[in-house]
Amino acid sequence: MIDFMKKNYLNRKILQQYYFNFYHKIFFKKKIKDFLEKGYYIFEKNFPFENINLDKYLKYPNHNFVAERKKIDLKDLKKIYSVLSEIGVISVIKDYFGTKIYSYDNSVLTLGNKKCYSDSWQPHHDSKGRRIKIYIWLDAKNFKTHPLYYLKRTHKQILNWEKYEQTRFSNIDKKEFNEIYGDKGNIIFFDTHGIHSHFKETNVPRSVIELTFEPFGLFNRLNYKNIKSETERLSLLDLEELIY
Numbered sequence: 001m002i003d004f005m006k007k008n009y010l011n012r013k014i015l016q017q018y019y020f021n022f023y024h025k026i027f028f029k030k031k032i033k034d035f036l037e038k039g040y041y042i043f044e045k046n047f048p049f050e051n052i053n054l055d056k057y058l059k060y061p062n063h064n065f066v067a068e069r070k071k072i073d074l075k076d077l078k079k080i081y082s083v084l085s086e087i088g089v090i091s092v093i094k095d096y097f098g099t100k101i102y103s104y105d106n107s108v109l110t111l112g113n114k115k116c117y118s119d120s121w122q123p124h125h126d127s128k129g130r131r132i133k134i135y136i137w138l139d140a141k142n143f144k145t146h147p148l149y150y151l152k153r154t155h156k157q158i159l160n161w162e163k164y165e166q167t168r169f170s171n172i173d174k175k176e177f178n179e180i181y182g183d184k185g186n187i188i189f190f191d192t193h194g195i196h197s198h199f200k201e202t203n204v205p206r207s208v209i210e211l212t213f214e215p216f217g218l219f220n221r222l223n224y225k226n227i228k229s230e231t232e233r234l235s236l237l238d239l240e241e242l243i244y
């Protein structure tokens with residue numbers, strides 16, 4: 001009985017999901033209606049690149065790979081986050097989570113010319129609880145490259161998983177997914193609790209700035225008990241310290 005309750009009712013990751021749905025029913029925020037509804041969202045303003053030089057993150061001798069990441073320096077991250085704060089992106093993330101946020105794993109992601117049908121190139125959710133990823137698109141729109149695939153509204157589903165295989169859904173047809181192709185400067189949000197990604201079947205390279213955000217609080221993976229050790233383990237950045 002206790003085991004059953006722990007698994008189904010006292011489980012932090014499930015409580016987080018119930019709390020999220022409940023929170024947004026009570027404190028409905030019109031500004032993020034579209035994002036809440038679908039699980040992904042293209043921001044109304046484009047990212048201004050004027051003061052940021054990203055050349056060093058984009059240089060590769062060739063593109064004979066599936067995907068590569070280059071970590072963004074703290075100096076450049078500060079510039080990026082200041083701009084995102086100014087144009088209102090950070091406030092969207094705060095409204096979405098309704099709590100303090102941390103960021104980590106911030107990098108420039110480049111897709112190469114190889115195809116792939118395994119790992120994160122199959123439909124999946126990230127198995128990390130609720131998080132937001134932002135893609136700031138760095139190339140002109142090109143329908144021959146790999147889009148972001150998202151199965152809308154799946155971010156609202158209450159999911160429980162124990163094994164990696166339970167987070168992969170390779171049998172869902174590509175046609176069921178929304179295809180999101182960015183244009184240079186577009187800022188695309190998506191909730192990684194929803195089912196996203198699909199087989200990489202194109203060979204046209206493209207790059208994005210990829211930023212990851214995670215909420216902090218009682219029902220979250222990052223909470224009062226573990227924040228110190230998780231800050232070290234994940235090199236978490238406190239956005240309030242970083243920007244202000």
Ligand SMILES: [Fe+2]
Pocket residue numbers: 120124125126192196197
């Ligand atoms: Fe993912």
